[in-house]
Amino acid sequence: MSSKEIDVGFLPPLAYVLANDRGIADILLQAQRYSMQEPNGKTTKDLVDYYRSMIVVKKNSNIKSLEDLKGKRVAFQGTTSAGGYIWPVAELKKAGINIETDIEQVTLNGHDTAVLAVLNDEVDAAAVFEDARNTVKEDIKDVFDKVVPIYFSKPIPNDTISVRSDMSPEWKVNIKDAFIDISKDPVGKKILNDVYSHAGYIQSTDNKFDIVREYKRLVENNTP
Known part of the structure; x- marks a missing residue:
């Protein structure tokens, strides 16, 4: 332009x-x-002009809140991604967590890759758009049972x-x-x-x- x-x-x-x-x-x-219906990740009939970021972990993980992410390996997307970086990082900071010092940051390419990284125990948590689990459910039918959200951001x-x-x-x-x-x-x-x-x-x-x-x-x- x-x-x-x-x-x-x-x-x-x-x-x-x-x-x-x-x-x-x-x-x-x-x-x-x-809009998305959680926790099942299905779309509703309501049109909205926003989406959200979410942080997902493996089911039965001991991570239940943002505070629990301290000391963990957390996956993000590139720094220009609203749902995969900007929103989760900003809201982590608001919660008193600095991604440079409080967590081990891992940068991945693709929200589907991030969901799979959680599923395969390559990271402890991942910041993705809501509901990125849909990007892999065709191949992994039970992904919604195995990977679960612990946090949803404010609207983007x-x-x-x-x-x-x-x-x-x-x-x-x-x-x-x-x-x-x-x-x-x-x-x-x-x-x-x-x-x-x-x-x-x-x-x-x-x-x-x-x-x-x-x-x-x-x-x-x-x-x-």
């Missing part, structure tokens, strides 16, 4: 905030997904549809209306769900992403 090679982006929360704070991107819409804003900040107001409206129309068309809805796991779109505003900015600062301050 900054080089004006693209006009529209499907930006996750952190990428949107970084782009907006540089004056590159404006938000038009937020994706909607079906869903992905955005963002456009270049210098785009004309008329074009912003046209693009916004087009995506909403596509999401209401049965064929378009299926494509969006298959490709992006988006079930719909709602109009959004930048201030809904202030929590991303807050958590980003918390995480940055958590690193020596």
Whole structure:
């Protein structure tokens, strides 16, 4: 967007905030997904504009709370992952836990990999998006019995549809209306769900992403 090679982006929360704070991107819409029903990880019929992070452990683990993670091997995703790093790290810090000194941090690539790492005793716990166990249940039918959540984060804003900040107001409206129309068309809805796991779109505003900015600062301050 900054080089004006693209006009529209499907930006996750952190990428949107970084782009907006540089004056590159404006938000038009937020994706909607079906909310999750816990502890079984099934989707409901309710559309929401957020998701959550969760920390999972192996069933019968002695880890029952965030405090119990001290001294344990805990898996995270890369530092730009909202559900796999930013939210869990920020909320661990709020709980008085520093991932640099209080736990043994392990970085993995993929939320499915993190669930499997817990299952195979490679780590004691893992921070993943809710409910990442679904990514492996086809191969491991009893994963919901063997890997269980001990913590759910506060809501994380869903992905955005963002456009270049210098785009004309008329074009912003046209693009916004087009995506909403596509999401209401049965064929378009299926494509969006298959490709992006988006079930719909709602109009959004930048201030809904202030929590991303807050958590980003918390995480940055958590690193020596």
